[in-house]
Ligand SMILES: Nc1ncnc2c1ncn2[C@@H]1O[C@H](COP(=O)(O)OP(=O)(O)OP(=O)(O)O)[C@@H](O)[C@H]1O
């Protein structure tokens with residue numbers, strides 16, 4: 082694998098009043114890998130993603146994309162660089178159809194946004210691409226329903242579809258399966274892995290399901306209280322004692338307690 | 344080969360257009376026939392209408408021209424509020440700039456009608472840019488208040504004695520002499536047809552705009568502006584586009600107002616005139632475009648009949664009707680009708696399914 086660093090942070094920090102949500106995090110993301118961020122609730126994963134995507138400005142520190150400083154880029158520029166993201170809390174256009182949600186996502190990076198007086202149907206390439214992605218995420222039958230009428234799982238799929246549609250180089254996925262029925266989770270994560278491998282893409286994933294994370298990731302960063310606790314390949318993380326006590330312990334401790342082994 | 348495909352597509356396009364817009368075309372035909380029908384009911388010859396004789400036919404045309412003006416004004420408000428989700432309390436200024444501008448250009452500057460229209464166009468763009476200056480800095484209710492502030496300043500200026508020579512200060516702008524072929528007293532049928540044509544053209548242009556790539560983004564901004572930004576849309580330019588189209592349209596409504604009314608009162612720059620646009624699109628259905636047309640007709644006709652029936656109590660009854668409308672027809676006339684139609688379609692589909700019948704797809 083070519084050792085290209087596509088995304089990098091330098092001492093990235095974000096404070097909310099007295100709370101330090103992200104504390105001087107420096108990480109490097111290799112191109113064409115699936116890089117997961119794990120950590121307990123409130124560890125700062127979503128805030129970290131918000132800093133990467135430009136949704137939040139850092140208190141200090143830098144974000145570099147292909148060596149270029151993108152820390153202070155306006156929010157709407159990020160997508161044009163080829164960085165896309167999806168949200169832990171579904172973030173869609175509720176009163177538009179599924180198709181229109183995805184189509185708008187394709188149109189955004191095209192050159193036809195200021196055709197004020199021609200019908201959008203003339204620009205078929207966006208709709209065709211949108212339908213392709215809708216099939217891919219399994220919403221074919223729901224394409225013409227209003228997004229708000231979809232069940233939660235359907236809205237998660239739509240969220241993923243809106244991310245995939247413009248074919249970004251880097252995908253930031255914040256708990257794509259949050260609140261989904263358990264049996265749908267593996268299917269969706271397989272799709273993500275497939276997109277990453279076949280498309281030579283870089284995926285950053287936040288996900289709570291440990292089994293899944295361990296099996297799909299190339300590299301894992303563990304966050305805890307805003308800081309990087311450990312990083313490495315899945316096998317290294319699983320074997321890391323600090324991680325086990327600080328994080329995996331918390332998670333599995335409960336299970337063990339329930340089983341009466343504690 | 345290529346050309347034959349495109350011409351057949353165009354022919355299909357025209358046929359499809361006629362088919363899709365059956366009711367619009369019917370309304371236009373009825374509107375053209377209306378003055379003649381009124382003349383007929385009055386026992387007057389049709390030539391009365393063409394000769395511009397005083398009578399009910401002429402009066403009805405005047406009332407209709409007022410409806411056209413309100414419809415154009417209201418649809419321009421629907422574009423920024425109902426479609427793009429921008430709440431402006433200064434919309435009356437867009438209209439008033441057109442009304443006063445037309446008067447001043449025709450009367451004081453003695454321009455012809457075409458240079459005047461050009462001037463209105465330029466003013467329309469400029470005032471949209473003025474509103475847009477604050478766009479990136481303020482959102483929601485703050486934008487509403489800032490635009491209210493801008494419009495209030497404008498109203499104070501037109502009412503001030505310093506510019507009274509041009510605006511007529513408190514009294515209003517009077518004595519504008521429109522070009523002969525647009526003169527509402529001597530050539531009302533002309534102005535009526537032009538008003539009708541303008542209304543229909545603006546409606547069609549708006550429908551096209553909302554269906555365009557730009558318009559779709561405007562709707563997305565209304566739905567979830569942050570998400571639109573994250574998809575890569577610089578939402579400022581889309582809001583600006585909507586503001587410019589809206590402002591030019593409102594100014595044109597103002598032009599028509601000045602041509603039709605003997606006096607332009609400073610009232611047209613007031614908050615109550617913005618509220619009028621809001622009321623009309625609430626009655627008709629926000630974000631539906633055709634709602635602005637229907638709302639304008641309902642509003643003006645109600646006002647007229649209630650005034651005639653109840654004179655001094657009219658505004659009280661009018662207010663009551665609006666409260667009831669908003670309570671019981673929450674999406675406006677067109678909006679509610681669309682919801683019901685959808686429900687009926689879905690209900691019918693379920694019924695067919697339950698009976699094991701398949702409805703043929705078109
Ligand atoms: N906008 C905000 N204002 C104030 N505090 C915030 C804000 N956003 C996040 N926080 C705080 O920052 C900390 C990190 O939150 P964050 O959402 O990044 O965690 P997370 O790792 O994504 O957690 P989860 O697994 O629950 O999604 C939390 O203590 C949270 O309460």
Ligand SMILES: [Mg+2]
Nearest residue numbers: 126127128169
């Ligand atoms: Mg989170």
